Amino acid sequence: MIMSRLEARRDDHTVTAGPLVDRLLDGLPPEAVLTDPGVTASYARDMASFCPAGSPAVVVLPRTVEQVQHVMRTATGLRVPVVPQGARTGLSGAANATDGCVVLSLTRMDRILEISPVDRIAVVEPGVVNAALSRAVGEHGLYYPPDPSSWETCTIGGNIGTASGGLCCVKYGVTADYVLGLDVVLADGRLMSTGRRTAKGVAGYDLTRLFVGSEGSLGIVVRAVLALRPKPTGQLVLAAEFSSGAAACDAVCRIMAGGHVPSLLELMDRTTVKAVNDMARMGLPESTEALLLAAFDTTDPAADLAAVGALCEAAGATQVVPAEDAAESELLLQARRMSLAALEAVKGTTMIDDVCVPRSRLGELVDGVERISGKHRLTIGVVAHAGDGNTHPTVCFDATDPEESRRARESFDEIMALGLELGGTITGEHGVGVLKKEWLARELGPVGLEMQRAVKKAFDPLGILNPGKLF
Structure with missing residues (x-):
């Protein structure tokens, strides 16, 4: 059997990949268990730089809750680490494999199980792509607001994990504001339900919130009850140019202090604007030092944009x-998305x-x-x-240049x-993963x-x- 001599070590237990794969196949179809090293290597990491990644012993792609439970019972019995994954669009190394682990890819659990316009909820499996959910609920006049830049490829399970x-x-608001309840497979294979599908509910500790942002370190999310909103009217966007980043940030403060509630308020500096133009010939104004995008999806977005435009001009917008x-x-x-x-x-x-202030x-x-x-x-x-x-300050560097790579890491830390x-x-939204473990300790304190x-x-x-x- 392929990789039959590979060893995985965990807590002084040594397990060969042969028994691991055999036991996994007792409860999984052969097509759900990948052992070819060339294939498993492609599941080794997410999109983060400077994050170590190991070699998985096996990749499993379950389709049912029972199959996930079987994986976790097997891993517990053999003391083998399990790394849950979605679409691997993360930016912190949270989905990176460890040597000898089981990579548990949940992308084939991709069913939307229910959409309820009355209760304004959707019930989904973790492999549902964010954009697919948004389009599906939109057909019912509903809206799922969390929309990461990778929304066309990232999965709901990954969104919840980070x-x-x-x-x-x-x-x-963010993903945590829309997760009402979860079904979670625990490390030993037991299935636990948290939360609710009602509009309100305060029974016991809020374990649902505990799992949101836990990066797969507490359990495997296999089903989620998500809150939905009525679909808003189409939004209009305003672009304001500034001669300095400070002026653009002043405009942001004026907008928020003025009680306005934009559906979007995004900043792009000169470097970003030029990069977008170079890649896509978008025709954005490269003469600006900062470009602020504001949007409203209200009943009269033009009026809201006019009020915000006046505040931008008062803050020094050049156009x-x-x-x-x-x-x-x-x-x-x-x-902005690109x-x-x-x-x-x-x-x-x-x-x-991913610093938030x-x-x-x-x-x-x-x-x-x-x-x-x-x-x-x-x-x-x-x-x-x-x-x-x-x-999202983004450090651009040549990874083949050791000196430049060192300076990139130092600037990131600063x-x-x-x-x-x-x-x-x-x-604020990317998570800790491997990339920020040291910094999490500093932020939390002992x-x-x-x-x-x-x-x-x-x-x-x-x-x-x-x-x-994380730790």
Whole structure:
């Protein structure tokens, strides 16, 4: 049998891949168990740079809850680590394999089980793609707001695992705000249900929220009850140009202090705008130092955009251009969504930071990133969910140049340190994974870290669920 002599070590237990695969096949069809090294290697990592990844012993692709339970019972019996995965679009290394692990890919559990317009919920399996869910509920006049930039490929299970956000969070909130209940397979194979499908419910500890953002370290989500909203009317977008990032951030503060509730408020700096133009010839204004995109999906979006446009001009905008129709609006949003891919094309490799600060200190962070960029002689583009204070400074570098790679890592760390100094957090939506383990300890402090490890041990006493992540 392929890889029959490969060994996986965990907690002083040694298990050959032969018995592991044999036991997995007792409860899984052959096509769901992948052992070819060339194939399993393709499941080794997500999209994060600078994150170590091991070699899986086997990749399994279950289709049912019972098959997931069988995988976990087998892994527990043999003391083999399990790394849950979705579409591997993550940016923190949370889905990276460890040596000798079982990679549990949930992409084939991709059914939308229920859409209820009356209860305004959807019940889905973890492999459902975010965009597919959005389109399906839209046919019922409903809306699932969380929309990460990778929404066309990322899965709901991955969104739950990393507590992901998106462009519309400023008005509608993040993934955690929409997860009402979960079915979770625990490390020993038991099935547990959390939460509810009702509009309200406060029975017991909120274990549902505990699993959101746990990065597969506490259990395997196999079903989710998601809250939906009525589908809004089409939104219109405004683009405002600024001669400095500080002026654009001042506009953000004016908009939020003025009581406006945009459905989107996004910032792109000059480096990002140029990268998008270079990649897609979008025709964005490269003369600007910062481009602010604001959108409203209200009953009178044009009036809201006019009010926000006036605030942008008061903050020093050099030009304010509202989109005339949905097509122009979508073009601007498309430019924003491709920002990270465009920045990656600048040098071939990026480190994408995910620092979130209070909105009132957004300008300080943007200015600080510019100083760090100059200090390390690197291209760092800033794109941000400005309405949330959630920034994505993106360090562009040549991974084949050791010296430049070192400077990239140092600048990445300095940006995280700056975020904490400004009263922020090291991650607003990408998660900790492998990339930010050291920084999580700094943010939580020793007591907070101790309590989080105690929670992990309660759910996963053998430490087999996504080991090496978070802590």
